[in-house]
Amino acid sequence: MPIISIANSKGGAGKTTLCLVLAQAIADAGKRVLILDADPNRPIQTWASRLNDRGTSALSQLSVDGDVTESNIVDKIDAARETNDFVLIDxxxxxxVAVSYAVxxxxxxxxxxxGSQLDADQAARVIGLIRQNAKAYRREIPFGVIFTRVNxxxxxxxxxxxxxxxxENKIPVFETRLYERAAxxxxFQVGMTLQELTPAIVSRPEVAVENALAVAQxxxxxLAGEIRDVA
Ligand SMILES: Nc1ncnc2c1ncn2[C@@H]1O[C@H](COP(=O)(O)OP(=O)(O)OP(=O)(O)O)[C@@H](O)[C@H]1O
Ligand SMILES: [Mg+2]
Structure with a gap:
């Protein structure tokens, strides 16, 4: 099933947040989702451990594999494809090398x-990497830029x-954005899913849930080819 990498060589671009938020939205719609946490700092693995420590059942459709390295990532992706509806790689x-393999x-x-020029320059590097890989593997690798932390x-x-x-450069861009939201x-701070948040923890969590669902949709x-960009 689809393998989706979240990539941007710019640190702090919002990869981990987007990955986790999307995974939760897709899992909440009843799909089996696996996150391969390929960041050596294991932020999503840490989040999942917090949830497990709380003994919540909120993770039934969502699993996290934090044992991902440069030497096993290709095998992990192959195995994951068989057993999950969606695989997201942070x-x-x-x-x-791991980023290259995943892409x-x-x-x-x-x-x-x-929305800063510095971030856009780094994104151009990722797009270069995708195009190189597409050539090397002789296949198309669809991609899309998504604005995040938008006010x-x-x-x-x-x-x-x-x-x-x-x-102007015919780069596919998502119409939906991930907004800057405390939720x-x-x-990450409280070790909860978006759906578990309440107004006592953060204001208007339902707006964040709605935003995550729109991005997932x-x-x-x-992925279904219903939106086609000329890339
Ligand atoms: N949509 C958002 N709303 C609010 N805060 C956000 C959002 N996206 C990211 N952040 C915050 O921005 C910071 C960087 O985000 P994140 O860790 O997701 O980026 P990253 O690209 O994974 O970073 P790294 O390159 O270090 O892995 C974090 O403090 C995170 O909480
Ligand atoms: Mg990250």
Whole structure:
């Protein structure tokens, strides 16, 4: 089943947050989701341990494998493909052999981007890597840029400028964005799923859940070929 890598060599671009939020939204819709936590710092593995320590059953559709290394990642991806509806790979924030392997095995690469020129430059490097891998493996590797940590209240000029540059270069960009929400930080702090958050923990958790679902839906539509960009 589809293998989706979350990649951007820019540290702090929002990969881990996007990965976990998407995985929860897809799992909540009843699909079996596996996250391969390929970041040596294991942020998602740590989150999953916190949940397990609480003894919650919220993770029934979602599993996390934190034992992923450069030498086993290809085998892990092969095995995961057989047993899950969706496999999401959280990659580290540097260019590495593991990132290259993961991108090469992916059905889709998601590139989170915050609306700054520095981030956009790094995203261009990831797109270069995807295109190189596509050549090496002689197949198309679909990808999409998604804006993340977007302020829900304003549309900054930087963002509009980057959007325009991406469109001129025919880079596929998600229509949905992941907004800057305290709920997306809280899940890591309190070791909960988005669905478990209550207004006593963070304000308006339901808005974050809705945002995560919309992003997941667009990913699913793109995987199904219902949204086609000329890349
Ligand atoms: N949509 C969001 N809303 C609020 N905070 C966010 C959002 N996305 C990311 N953050 C915050 O931004 C910081 C970096 O995010 P994250 O760890 O997801 O990035 P990353 O690309 O995985 O970083 P690294 O390259 O170090 O792995 C974290 O403090 C995280 O809580
Ligand atoms: Mg990360």
């Amino acid at each position: 990659l580290e924030g540097t260019a590495s 090469g095995q992916s059905d889709f690469v998601l590139i989170p981007l915050q 829900p209240a304003i549309k900054p000029r930087d963002l509009a400028h980057i959007e325009q540059a991406l469109a 997306f930080r809280s899940i 667009e990913l699913i539509d793109r």
